[in-house]
Amino acid sequence: MSYFCHRGEERLAYNVVRNTPKMIECFEKTLGVPYPYAKYSQIFLHDFGAGGMENTSATVLARRFLHDDRAHIDFSGEYVVAHELGHQWFGDLLTCRDWGQMWLNEGFATYCECLWAGETGGWEEYQRVIHGKMNQYIDEDRNQHRRPLSTNTYRGYGQVFDAHSYQKGAMVLHMLRRLLGDDTFFRALKHYLETCCGTPVVTADFVKSVEVSTGYNVDRFFDEWVYGAGYPEFTYSWSYDEASGRGTLEVEQTQNDDNDTPKVFGMPVFVTFNRVTDGEISERKWLSARFDDAGKVSESIELDFRPDFMTFDVNNEVLDVTSLANIPEGELGLLLAYEPSGIAACLDAAEELGNRKTPEAQAALLAALDRPRPWMIREAIMNALMQFEKPERVVVAAMIKAVDDADPRVRRAAFRALGECEGNEAAGKTVFEKAQFGDASCLVEAQAFEALGAFQSKDARKLLLEAIDDRDSYHDVIRVACLRSLAKYGNAEDLEMVVALTRPGKDEYLRAGACEALGILGAKLDNAGRGKALDALIDMLEDSGGVVVGGAATGLEGLNDPSVLPLLEARLKTAKGKQAKGVLKSVIAALKRDVGGEDKPSRDKPEPKPADKEEDFVLTPVE
Incomplete structure (x- = not known):
């Protein structure tokens, strides 16, 4: 096992790959199939547009994942390492037959991230990661496009490298695991790897492995979640009848059955009725809610306690949107x-x-x-x-208390919140002190400087300028935060300094951050200052580095000038790398929304479904 990086970056690279041996051990144990190759190498490349690439036994990783010991408090890069390592089984040992089956590569590798989350952070971290994947997919589905997971209709191969293939694919495996149970699910994965290794695969191959290894008919599950599109949308209510001692649950599926979306999804939903006594859950009773042909549930359950609250879809076992x-x-x-x-x-x-x-x-x-x-x-x-808006004193006090939380992610959230408390003296004092004296976490410190932009003063401005001069950090996150805060002052005298930081010769992340700050600053200046900012950002849009191109595009979005749309669209055609293309697409869409010219989301047609599918969702033996 080895890793390769530029001379002088050895420790930074080690911080990313240090747990690779444990990951291999974890995946071998979980999947039941040994790592397939004699060696494994990881190579860090500068200006590599994607996050990683799973070349067989020789993964390539982007430079942006390199980080020092201080940054390791907040950021490990391990999920991309787990993803690319997972591809050694799902993507290299076996691989999808065509682009329309991409979820068999990317969905499975994304689920390997979730497996690693569970291994290192337990059930809570596994659920957090799964919940995040679900929301990423739902955001794409709502705002960009909807399609079946397995499809033979797409405009180009790039269309299938989306949150459907990655995040929804992982969610489908999560749901199948919860439906089958751990032992049965992982037995199915082992069977799939062993019987299909060295071959191109389609969804039907995975279905066959599940059915052969478990004895269950999973046709309806795959019809709804893989060959179909979308997800259920739930509304629910519950009640308790004191006289009968029964709790009643009412659920309805409200999704539109268009764009290949099933009218009714059959996946059962688990709920709990809960009672709290002396600050703890004292009583808890489970109910499995199964939907009728109209997509409704009306069930009651005998309870020997009066519930205080009910938890719906307790373990996030269904990919859904639930109205509360x-x-x-x-x-x-x-x-x-x-x-x-x-x-x-x-x-x-x-x-x-x-x-x-x-x-x-x-x-x-x-x-x-x-x-x-x-x-x-x-x-x-x-x-x-x-x-x-305008949080009360007790809310600000809670935010201030949270800046001392043991977890840096909570501290960062506290400073984000304090940054919305403009004009509050106590909030401003707390933010200034943290920015002045620093934090063990560079991301927390950066967030404090970001929040400082809401509390403008002569002392705050002086601190920002000093930090731009002397606060080094991972990917210059502290300097970039300071630049964004300084830009909010709208001082024309800062323009030349910010433009200078966008020029070649500086760290690419500092340059990109300066471009973003230039958009904020330029929007506050007169026409002459705004024009200088616009010219500098247009120059940086032609940079060869994807990170800087993304920063320039974000800066142009800040100027909110639709006249740059042709330039952005032309740059999108020549841009290299997923990251830069993603930012360009997002900025173009945002500017089009502002002028009312956004295209409607596309809707693809699914591949033909296998004939004679069993409609009963309850797991049944394969005949």
Whole structure:
């Protein structure tokens, strides 16, 4: 096992790949198939457009994952390492037959990231990562396009390297694992690898392995989640009848059955009725909700306690969008504060409370924050509190308390929230002190400087200029944060300095950040200053480095000048690398939205479904 990098970057590279031997051991144990090759190398390349590339036994990784010991507090790069290592089994040992089957490569490798998350961070981290994958896919589905996971209709191979193939593919495997159970699911993966190794595969090969190795008919599952498109959209409510001692659950699927989306998804949903006593869950009862042909559930269950709240889809076992509109703030707050295992349900509850922006929602968030909850829930509460305009003193006090949280991700969220408290003296003092004295985490320190832009003063401006001069950090994240904050002052005297930092000879991440700051600053200047910023950004748009091109495009978005659309579209045609292309596409779409010219999302047709599919979703023996 070896890794290759530029001279002087050995320690930075080691920080990324240090756990590769443990990953190989984990995947061998979990998949039941040994690592397939005699060696494994990882090579770091500068200006490599993609994140990684799974060449057989010799993975290429982008330079942007290199990081020093201080940055390792926040960022390991291990998920991309796990992804590319997973491809050695799914993509190299066996590989998809054609582009329309790309999920068999990318969805499985993305799920390997989730397996590693569970290995290192336990059930809570596994759920957090799965929840994030689900939201990435849903965002693409809502805002860009919807298609079946397995398809023979696409405009070009690039179209299938999307969140459907990657994130939805991983979610399908997560759901199948929850449906079959761990032992059965991993037995199916082992069978698939052993029987299909060295061959090009299609979805039907995986289905066959599942059915042969488990004895279950999974036709309906694959019809809905792989050959079909979309996902269920749920609304639910529940009640408790004191006289009968029964709890009742009502659920309805509300998705439109168009664009290849099933009218009814059959995947059952697990819920729990919960009672809280003396600050802990004292009673908990499970119910499996199964849908009828109309996509509805109406079930009751005998309970020997009065529930305080109900958790829907407890372990995020279904890829869905669930409306929480019928659930009171108090109940959402109890779920957020006490739900013992449903991390995803808690994250959704925090987001819903933040969106409601009511006094009751605020009280529920603060009460949950006082509980000893996992870091990702504390972070979600901070993000939710950010949604409240002109937060009350008690909210600001909670944010200030959170800047001393043990987890740097929560501290970062606290400074993001404090950055929305413009004019609050206590918030400004806390932000200034952290920026002045620093933090063990360079990302937390950078976030403090980012927040400092909301508390403009002579002392704050002086601190920003000093930090631009002397605060080194991973990918210059601190200097970039300072530049963005300084740009918010709108001082024309800063223009030349910021333009100079975009020029070749500086670190590419500093240059990209300076381009972003130039967009913020230019938008605040007069026509002459704005024109200088525009000219500099247009120059940087032609840079050979994808990182700088992305920064220049983001800066142009900040200027909000639709006249640059032809330039951006022309640059998109010549851009190299997924990262730069992704930013260019996003900026073009945003500018088109502003002028009312955005194209409607595309909808692809699915490949023909295998005939005579069994419609009963309940697992049945294969005949």
